[in-house]
Amino acid sequence: MSLLPVSKSLQGIRTIQLNTAILVGLILLLEVFIIYVSIRKNYQPIRRLVDLAVHVFEPQERKPMNEIDTIKYTLEELSQANSKLDEHVRGSLPIMRDNLLFELVSGHIPDWENFEQEACRVGIRFHHDNFTVAVLCCEADGAGMDKILACCREYEGLLPDDAQGYFFKSIYQQELILACSHTDDFPIKSCLERLQEEILERTGQQTAIGIGKPSAAQSPVDLHLSYLQALRTAEFLRIRKTGTVLVFDNLEVPQTGAVSYFAEILQSLELAILKNDAAMLSSLAERMIGYLSNDSLPPHMIRSVYLNTVTVIFNGLQRFRHDDQSLLRLTEAAFNHRYTLEQMIGIIRESYAKLCDMISETLPVSRTATQEEILSLIAEKGMDPNCSLQMMADYFDMSVSNFSHHFKKTMGQNFKEYIDQLRIQKSIQLLRDSAETLESISQQVGYTNTSSFIRSFKKMVGTTPGQYRNTHKA
Template sequence: MKLNNNYIMRMLVSYLPILCITISVLIFIFFSIINQFNVRNAIQANKLTAEYITNMVDSSLKNISIDVQKMAETGGDLERFLETTSDRALNFEASNQLSNLMVRYGLIDSVYLYRVQDGHVLDQSTIRPLDQFPDRSFVRFSLDQAYTGVWSSPRVREMTAQGSPAQVRVTSLGFKIPRDTGSLGYLMVNVKISSLSGFIGQMIDHTITDAQLYDAKGNSFFHAGQTAPSKNRLSADVVSDYTGWTYRISIKGGQLLDFLFHGSTLWVLLGLCAIILAIGSMFYVTRRNYKPIESILHRIDRFSSIIKTEPKEKDNEFAFIDQAIERLITNNMAFQEQQQEHMVIRRQQFLQMLLKGEYKEDQAAWEQEWQHFGLSAGHFMVALLELDQYVQFGLKYSPSDQSLFKFIVSSVAQETAEQNGLKVIVEWIAKNQLVILLIAEEGMALEHQLLHLSEQIRAWVEGHLDFTVTIGIGTPADDEASIARSFEDAEAAVSRKVSVGVNQIIDALEVKGNPDREWFDYLKMIRTIVRQLRMSDGGWPQELSRLFHEMTVHRMRKDDVDRLVHYFIFHLEYELGGALPEAMKPWQQEVKPRLAAAAEQSDTLGQVEQDFLGTLTKLATQIEELSQNRRHNALMREIRDYVAEQYLDPNLSLTILSERFQISPKYLSQLFKESIGQNFSDFLIGLRIEYAKRLLRESDVTVQQISEMLGYANPTSFIRVFKKIVGLSPGQYRESEMKSAERIEE
């Protein structure tokens, strides 16, 4: 083994560096080529961005220029201000116009108006002589220019801030009034460079893009004293037709990108060199590592030649060693098979003891088994995998195929756990149930690990096999004694697939906090369905749907569903035997076996409901046909319909019915009992209580108003009757229905 390990290490040391270097170079080349495409796209995007910024800035500056030209037109208020030297109203009105211009355009830093007549300058706040105006040097410079109406290069505007002189960088636009001579005055607008920078900055992403602005002479707007550097190949320049300024958009880190962008030939050559070097190195290393194998082959060939030349000599050392090794291998294989069978049985017994918590009776034996399987005490969690639609699974596949599929599922579970670095015990404990016991040193994230593992197993089975599985997740266990509790929780979780659905992961923590509905509510619903079915009332399918909906919403376990379904079958058989004995023959021969088979063979409530609905629909047709053959059936249906319409009448009684339908009260009461299964008073009270329940569920009518509507003189009497029939007071019933509706919405 030592020699073998050294040889393996030498092989790895020989090949791995070549493989790693080659793959690294190729990966780097691949990403460099991909980066070239990205840079090309970025250059095109920069070009579009520069054009967009140019259009937006030019549009804003043009709008400012147009409005300033309108203000400077002769005949306006500014002309009257320039012609009159001592009118405060005109001064205020002209200053207001300048302020409104600044309000309309946020880019404008300041606006002022120079009056030639007396040499005064008006801005947004005051009028003063030109000699006292901070920016007087630029005003005098502009007056000497022959052509105005052009945005200037970036300049420094002198100003006074809080009583102290200050400077701010702006670009200016001036118009003579009138335009041809400027004999009346000069209107000047200043746009702050920082505002212009902020306006442009809103249109780019500063983390990856840089934007610069230069005037016609190459002076930078955003960096005083700097001129435009030479154009980078990764930047985009757009010259404005309006201002003559140059807008430059470039990518940050451009030097590295430029190198990557223009090194395509280098990358191709480097890739070819890496491949040639890898091929040559592989040949060299392979040849060098093959020498020991070649030496062994020569020795085997030499011994083979000796044996061929002496065929009759059987007692040589090689034959003896060969026979000894053959016997050793044969015996070892037989022993391994026997040991493997023993280990499987021992493992199953160990797991059964672990899940049932029976190891406490023999603690020493338990410790021995625990150490034997190489498991260390720590934190545990149980998952229970169950084959869905096992009846169909057993009918579809032969026993050998079933065993093969079970082996595949357990192998997938084991291998998936190993790939995730998890330690698990996987065993089939029943014909359709596989236990997955997760063992970890740390208790943190134990549930997340098991949920992730279970979802991988479920998805693999769904994607590769013709059947599905549902997995129940137990609760974490901090010691060996708690494993049985975790297993019970996993069993309870997987049993709820009848209401939750198949092919799912069901966590015990999710269903634990969802208590089952009170049993008497379900039993009352079942009795209602059976009574409506026996009486040929067409509302029983809706009540049946409501029953299964409630069981689904409350995620009932398989055992609880089976109990309710069998109670449904028992109660229906009891009612039919008492009211319709002639219906018992089809019930025993067809209906009851179908209902029982549906309850046992269906994995979900949806399947049970579908099978029940189809079978009971046929039974309802048979009951209706039998009922129609009974004496006074038409009369009793008419009476029942009349009572269903007039049940809110407080004067309704057997006497009134006997007078209306010309039948004695005593015989009418007997017919009620035979046809409906209830006496008249109970039937009438049942209708009124059902109406009251509907009002409590669907309206805000008070209990007192409901009692008056039902003809009760005292609300206390109504509450007592309601509680006796329903089991809850009207207020409690309304509150429970509201909570149930909220849970359904959630």
């Protein structure tokens, strides 16, 4: 046991307290120094950040703000901009969805993996293995098509569990496309027939819906093939004006081998324009219109014939008035729209009539022939195989186009129609009153071969010469 004085113990405690206070003071001093150095080192970047924030997000109320207030204001503006961006993205999702679907049916997506990566972002999901593409078309304007699209979008949610489809706009204003995945036994035709009835009831618009062949799409190329089939089927319905629902497998289009015939008429049409022969131009254009009106001609051939014909005619119009603004507008209208068969025929007639007028205006004025002179010459030469529009025009010292125009104005019909009618009337008399062969009768009335005579006779009378003779004898 030892005894220590109280004063000595207190002195030790005071020493410890003093050392502790000195140590705390040194730590605080060091912290102040570090903070000072950090502020000096980082003040300029912070200042630049504040200046950038003020420049990008200029305060609506121009009042002085310190750095903290400026950063707070900037963060609020960033939050608002982010909200607006989210709203814009949500608003653009339908557009992104339509673009992706059109890329899919157009065959621009190589495989399903690439499609699925993009499809998840825009909310597209196909749950079934079988795919079908349908094309809906009508003659509605922009507002009408928007109503039809809205009706179709509502119908998407009403599809049964064994089908899932998306309607979207085509590149053509008056068309909508449906990309649908479904089970094997899903009745897609009857489903679209119900949609067609609903569109008619709600919008009053008649629609035609072409459906491609359903297929188990192993790749997006199969979907593209179904889209092409749907396009062809819808084009058939639109041109034939049958507002119905048709599957590509049920499309009955007879085979035609008349492409060479069309090419020959087109070449003759170009030659007539180069020769400034308005009569031949008018006759060939009407023959082309008759070719277009043939019910056995497939819709894709109709569009091809129409486009090639108006191209030739407009090239002829450009020779006379290359800077005519009305001609340019007519050209734009002819090529930038999709027309019915009647509208195509109307454009061809209007354009070739305009070209015939231009040709007539440029040709020199020739002397005319009286009706008595024309009838006298026809009575003398009408049954001659060499009797032609050119021969008649040369006889009266007129151009072919001028004589053709004058003949139609004087006689009330085209020269060829008049001569054919005269010859057929003569042949009817010979068929009734004689037992001569068809070859002999055709030569007597001015036809160079029997087949031409039979064609003209059947076109005008409705039966062949042989059938007519048998009916008369009976």
